[in-house]
Structures are given as structure tokens and as C-alpha cells.
Amino acid sequence: MNAASYTSKLAYDTSRRRERTILRWTLLNLFPNSRIWSRLLGFVSFGTGLGITTFLITASCALVPSIIFSKYIMRWPSAFNRPQLNDTDAVKKNTSTTEVGSLTALKTFAARSQMALQSSGGPDCLAPILVGHVSLVGPNIPGSYIYTHIYLFLSRCHYYLTGRIFVDQLTEFCLKKLTKLGEIACLQARTCRLDDVVDTFACENKDNDYNVVILGAGYDTRCYRLSSIMGKKNVHLYEVDARGTQRIKRKALKDSAIQSDHVEFVHCDFENEDWLVSLQTQSTFNKEFPTVFVWEGVTMYLDLQVVYSTISKIAICGDRSCIAFDYMFHESMNDAARKSAERIGEPWKCTIDYNEMDNVVAECQKLVADNKSLLKVLDHLDKSEMKRRYLAQYNDGSYIGYLEEFGAFCLIGT
Numbered sequence: 386m387n388a389a390s391y392t393s394k395l396a397y398d399t400s401r402r403r404e405r406t407i408l409r410w411t412l413l414n415l416f417p418n419s420r421i422w423s424r425l426l427g428f429v430s431f432g433t434g435l436g437i438t439t440f441l442i443t444a445s446c447a448l449v450p451s452i453i454f455s456k457y458i459m460r461w462p463s464a465f466n467r468p469q470l471n472d473t474d475a476v477k478k479n480t481s482t483t484e485v486g487s488l489t490a491l492k493t494f495a496a497r498s499q500m501a502l503q504s505s506g507g508p509d510c511l512a513p514i515l516v517g518h519v520s521l522v523g524p525n526i527p528g529s530y531i532y533t534h535i536y537l538f539l540s541r542c543h544y545y546l547t548g549r550i551f552v553d554q555l556t557e558f559c560l561k562k563l564t565k566l567g568e569i570a571c572l573q574a575r576t577c578r579l580d581d582v583v584d585t586f587a588c589e590n591k592d593n594d595y596n597v598v599i600l601g602a603g604y605d606t607r608c609y610r611l612s613s614i615m616g617k618k619n620v621h622l623y624e625v626d627a628r629g630t631q632r633i634k635r636k637a638l639k640d641s642a643i644q645s646d647h648v649e650f651v652h653c654d655f656e657n658e659d660w661l662v663s664l665q666t667q668s669t670f671n672k673e674f675p676t677v678f679v680w681e682g683v684t685m686y687l688d689l690q691v692v693y694s695t696i697s698k699i700a701i702c703g704d705r706s707c708i709a710f711d712y713m714f715h716e717s718m719n720d721a722a723r724k725s726a727e728r729i730g731e732p733w734k735c736t737i738d739y740n741e742m743d744n745v746v747a748e749c750q751k752l753v754a755d756n757k758s759l760l761k762v763l764d765h766l767d768k769s770e771m772k773r774r775y776l777a778q779y780n781d782g783s784y785i786g787y788l789e790e791f792g793a794f795c796l797i798g799t
């Protein structure tokens with residue numbers, strides 16, 4: 386696969402879009418040459434709106450009774466009765482594999498929805514539809530759907546006022562020490578990147594049968610929105626995920642009337658089961674076909690050995706198979722960030738540095754049984770390349786969102 390063949394999906398003129406916004410135009414006229422006012426106003430309106438609605442709707446009349454209801458009466462699965470993990474358990478367990486499902490998958494999905502709605506630049510056009518059928522704070526909490534939509538609506542208002550993404554701005558201004566990850570733009574870049582990998586693979590294999598396998602799919606919508614792989618007889622689509630997350634996703638697909646008959650769903654716990662065996666036993670997967678594996682936002686939740694073993698498996702699939710994934714740098718897993726991931730029941734475990742990728746490939750190669758297929762890095766993007774390709778930039782050099790040296794993206798193939 387050739388890096389030069391990728392195309393940015395964000396090649397739109399953000400400045401013109403921004404200038405067209407009536408609200409922003411008014412602000413600029415009121416406070417000429419002073420963008421700080423419009424930003425400040427965006428923050429204030431967002432903060433006030435979110436504060437008031439959170440208090441009125443969520444805390445006072447929805448969440449408190451629903452916590453009591455779900456915890457003591459119905460014992461429903463929810464974000465609030467997630468299994469309590471003590472420090473030692475936390476490094477072992479991941480609640481994605483339980484009935485509760487993955488909360489981080491909801492977060493990344495909501496971020497994609499935000500990007501698709503607010504700047505029209507986000508690639509995940511189905512996320513806003515699907516997001517209407519899940520709740521961002523966990524399933525089955527009455528009131529949380531309203532909260533979800535108010536939150537998304539206010540984020541949009543903020544975008545129209547400031548031309549920036551609220552969560553990213555907040556991270557850039559206040560949380561730089563805690564995290565290098567602005568949660569929205571970074572995920573946007575990641576989704577664009579992996580879409581490009583699938584589109585390119587589809588183009589290169591259009592005359593033969595091939596597989597697209599989404600590993601740790603969460604609320605990934607590629608199989609339902611990428612025209613390069615949909616409705617084609619030679620394309621075989623699979624989603625592999627933890628049982629809990631997959632159950633909620635399939636229900637959301639059904640509720641939002643998104644056609645999913647063309648996709649085969651396979652459940653598996655990556656840490657305790659062999660996903661290739663699950664794929665072969667639960668679906669029609671044929672490993673002789675070239676296969677593109679998309680592994681978005683998953684490596685950090687797995688042991689390094691599981692990461693090695695997953696990458697090595699592409700060597701036994703058809704010629705020209707490849708796996709595209711993102712990973713976190715060692716430095717990004719500071720104590721505060723690690724603890725916060727543990728608290729929600731999805732602890733971070735695996736980090737890799739950019740210059741360690743050759744060693745990773747060598748370790749994976751050792752696991753390839755016949756050693757016939759040679760694994761190689763086909764593409765490896767760092768922050769600056771990701772920004773250049775996928776983040777909209779204003780004329781003053783600033784970006785629509787925040788993306789720092791958090792991790793990188795790699796494409797390994799045979």
C-alpha cells in the first residue's frame with residue numbers, strides 16, 4: 386500500500402465555513418480583531434448551558450432516581466453499577482467483556498458523532514443517527530438520552546461560536562499536563578486514517594474476493610457507510626468484539642434501522658480466547674482471502690503479548706493482508722490518565738514507542754509458525770503527518786482541534 390495514495394477527507398475550507406456562520410459574523414463585527422471574545426463567549430455559553438441543564442434535567446429529575454432504580458430495584462447494567470475493581474483486579478479486567486459493555490467505545494463514537502454534526506467534516510455520517518439510540522453515560526439510564534443530546538447540541542453551539550471543538554479547547558487550555566489527547570480531533574484523524582486504509586485496500590483488491598475485519602469494533606460504522614466495501618459480492622465483512630459491547634451495538638443498529646445483514650458478528654474476549662478461531666467457528670471467514678484488519682483504539686487495552694499475537698496472525702491470512710492500528714506512547718500513560726482509565730473499568734495496559742516498531746514486528750515475526758510470510762511496516766504516521774493529512778487548519782496556523790504527541794498509527798502487512 387502506498388502512503389501517497391491516501392487522500393484527506395477534510396479538504397474543505399474551514400475559514401469560509403466559519404465566516405458564513407451568522408452568529409460568528411455578528412461577534413466579529415461587535416469585537417473586531419479580537420477572537421478571544423468569541424472564544425470566551427463560546428465557553429461561557431457552553432458552560433452555563435451545560436451546567437443548568439445538567440442540574441435541572443439530569444441530576445435533579447433523571448439520574449438520581451435512575452441510579453437508585455437501577456442499583457436497588459431493577460439491578461440494570463449501567464455505568465453506575467459497573468463492577469467495582471480494586472487496584473490489582475483493575476489491571477486484569479476489562480468491563481467491555483461483561484454485560485455492561487465498553488464505555489470508551491461510547492465515548493469515541495460520540496466524538497465521531499460530534500465531528501460529523503458540527504463541522505460537516507467528520508467522516509462518520511452514521512454516528513449521529515446511531516448515537517440517538519445509545520446513552521453516553523451507559524445503557525439503560527432513564528434521562529441519560531436527553532442528557533446525551535443536550536451535551537451534543539451545546540458542543541455544536543460552541544463550535545458555531547468559536548470555530549473550535551469544546552473538549553479539545555478545554556484540554557489545550559487546562560488539562561495539558563494530564564493528557565496530550567484532545568479527545569475529538571484526535572479521534573477524527575484516526576477514523577479518517579483507517580477509512581483511507583480500507584478504501585485503498587478495496588481499490589487494490591477490487592477484482593478478487595477479500596475480507597474486511599473490524600477488530601474491537603465498538604460502534605464502528607465502516608461496514609454500513611463506506612461505499613468502497615458495501616453491496617459488493619466479493620467483499621466479506623466481519624465485526625469482532627467483546628460480547629457485551631457487541632450486544633448493545635447490534636441493538637442500536639436495529640433500533641436505528643441501519644441494515645446490517647451483510648455483516649457477520651463474532652464475539653470474542655481477545656485476552657482469553659483466540660479471535661482467529663472465533664472468527665472461523667462463528668462466521669464464514671475464509672483466511673485464504675486477502676484481509677484488511679482494522680484495529681482502532683484497542684491495542685492500549687490489551688497485554689503486549691496479545692498485541693504481538695494479533696499482528697502475527699495476519700501472516701497466515703491471504704497474500705497482501707494487512708492490519709491498521711493506533712497505539713499509545715509510554716509517556717502518555719501517566720499516573721493520572723492510567724487511574725482514570727482504571728476507574729471506568731477499562732485499564733490501559735500496552736504502550737509502544739514510535740522507534741520500537743521494528744522490534745514489535747520482529748517479535749510478531751517470531752510467532753509466525755512457518756516463517757514464510759514476512760511482516761513489514763507499510764506505513765507509520767506520527768502526529769505531524771496525521772495533522773497535515775486530516776486536521777483542518779485555519780489561516781493563522783491554528784487547528785480546529787488538539788492533537789499532540791500521544792501515540793501513532795501503523796500499517797503492517799505481508
Ligand SMILES: C[S@@+](CC[C@H](N)C(=O)[O-])C[C@H]1O[C@@H](n2cnc3c(N)ncnc32)[C@H](O)[C@@H]1O
Nearest residue numbers: 481487489490493601603627630654655681682
Ligand atoms: C476504545 S473502544 C474502540 C471501539 C472502536 N474500535 C472505535 O474506535 O470506536 C475499545 C474496544 O475494544 C474492545 N475490547 C477491549 N478489550 C477487549 C477484550 N479483551 N476483548 C474483546 N474486545 C475488547 C471493546 O469492546 C471496545 O469495543
